[in-house]
Amino acid sequence: MNRRPEARWAGPIRARRPGARTARGAGRRGRFSERLRLALVPRPVRRARARDAAVRAFHARGLDRTRARTGLLLYVALAEHHAEIVADAGIVARVGSQSWCGTLSELTAALARGEIEAGLTQAVERLGACLAEHVPAGPDAVDELPNRVIVEV
Numbered sequence: 001m002n003r004r005p006e007a008r009w010a011g012p013i014r015a016r017r018p019g020a021r022t023a024r025g026a027g028r029r030g031r032f033s034e035r036l037r038l039a040l041v042p043r044p045v046r047r048a049r050a051r052d053a054a055v056r057a058f059h060a061r062g063l064d065r066t067r068a069r070t071g072l073l074l075y076v077a078l079a080e081h082h083a084e085i086v087a088d089a090g091i092v093a094r095v096g097s098q099s100w101c102g103t104l105s106e107l108t109a110a111l112a113r114g115e116i117e118a119g120l121t122q123a124v125e126r127l128g129a130c131l132a133e134h135v136p137a138g139p140d141a142v143d144e145l146p147n148r149v150i151v152e153v
Contacts, residue, residue: 050077054084081111
């Protein structure tokens with residue numbers, strides 16, 4: 001049984017001092033503090049947090065409520081250069097979770113290179129081909145879920 005590391009650090013506290021002014025370079029300092037935070041948090045903890053966020057998003061968006069249990073979420077944590085695929089029981093039973101490994105490794109490599117659009121496009125095409133092969137839509141299939149990109153900041 002794989003045990004995920006327990007995340008103990010809650011993250012930076014983002015409170016402004018009373019009367020603090022906004023400086024012109026505040027955006028750059030924000031990016032620097034994000035990079036510093038990512039550098040200080042161990043990679044296994046960052047990945048565990050991204051996985052937990054992906055599972056929460058999967059359930060919060062109702063992707064687990066399809067009739068055949070065929071919901072799928074491709075979750076990308078841009079700052080961490082990490083991606084997760086959360087698949088419902090109907091897909092995992094037919095496809096298996098190991099078949100996503102190649103797609104995820106190629107996507108994370110593209111994210112690290114800054115090729116976000118190309119990496120996402122290729123990942124979606126590969127996932128679609130895999131699903132079409134292993135979980136084909138029947139003649140009376142209804143698209144129960146929205147097929148759209150959701151960006152949360």
